[in-house]
Amino acid sequence: MANQNANMVGHFSIMHIKDIAMLINKPGYIKNNLLLLGDKSVCMYLLKGDEYLLIGGGMSYIIPTIEAQFDEFKIDRSKIMGLLVLHSHFDHAGAVSYFSKAYPKMEIFGSKGVEKIFGMEKAVKITARLDT
Numbered sequence: 001m002a003n004q005n006a007n008m009v010g011h012f013s014i015m016h017i018k019d020i021a022m023l024i025n026k027p028g029y030i031k032n033n034l035l036l037l038g039d040k041s042v043c044m045y046l047l048k049g050d051e052y053l054l055i056g057g058g059m060s061y062i063i064p065t066i067e068a069q070f071d072e073f074k075i076d077r078s079k080i081m082g083l084l085v086l087h088s089h090f091d092h093a094g095a096v097s098y099f100s101k102a103y104p105k106m107e108i109f110g111s112k113g114v115e116k117i118f119g120m121e122k123a124v125k126i127t128a129r130l131d132t
Contacts, residue, residue, distance in 0.1 A: 025040060027039070027043075027069055028073075029073075030045075033047065033048040033049065034046070034047055034048070035048065035073060035075075037065075037066050037069045037070075038058060038062050038065060038066060038069075039062065039065060042058050042059045042061075042062045043056065043058075044056040044057075044058050044062070044066060044095075046075065046080075048079075050079075051079055051080075051081040051082070052075070052076075052079045052080045052081065052082075053080075053081070053082045053083070053084060054080060054082065054083040054084070054099065054106075055083075055084045055086070056084070056085075056086060057083065057085045057086075057094065057095055057096040057099075058094060058095035059094035059095060060094045060095050060097075060098060061094075062095060063095050063098050066095070077103070080103055080106060081105060081106060081107060082106060082107045082108070082109055083096065083099050083100070083106055083107070083108050083109065084109045084110065085108060085109065085110035086110075096108060
């Protein structure tokens with residue numbers, strides 16, 4: 001039976017946020033290999049395997065929080081090999097510069113669109129300005 005609060009789009013049911021059973025509102029493990037980092041406003045994820053992948057580029061103000069959470073959750077920083085930038089908006093890419101410098105072995109992954117934006121000096125400057 002379909003939820004009365006859901007809208008149908010094609011074959012997909014779009015749930016209203018209040019109807020989602022598991023809302024995550026504090027950093028920590030979601031599953032044994034998936035960790036939510038950050039705060040309620042800006043979050044990133046860490047996917048753990050033989051190597052680790054950070055997901056999301058965050059904002060620069062969240063960096064001290066993320067670094068403290070690496071310590072809190074005993075994250076082996078030497079295993080963090082990549083950062084996946086989901087899109088190039090300033091609130092999802094502001095911390096990329098920091099992570100690429102602080103973790104020189106870290107590869108930055110993103111779509112061709114992200115690569116294009118990151119390759120534009122003006123766009124990078126605007127992102128940095130909006131991130132402050």
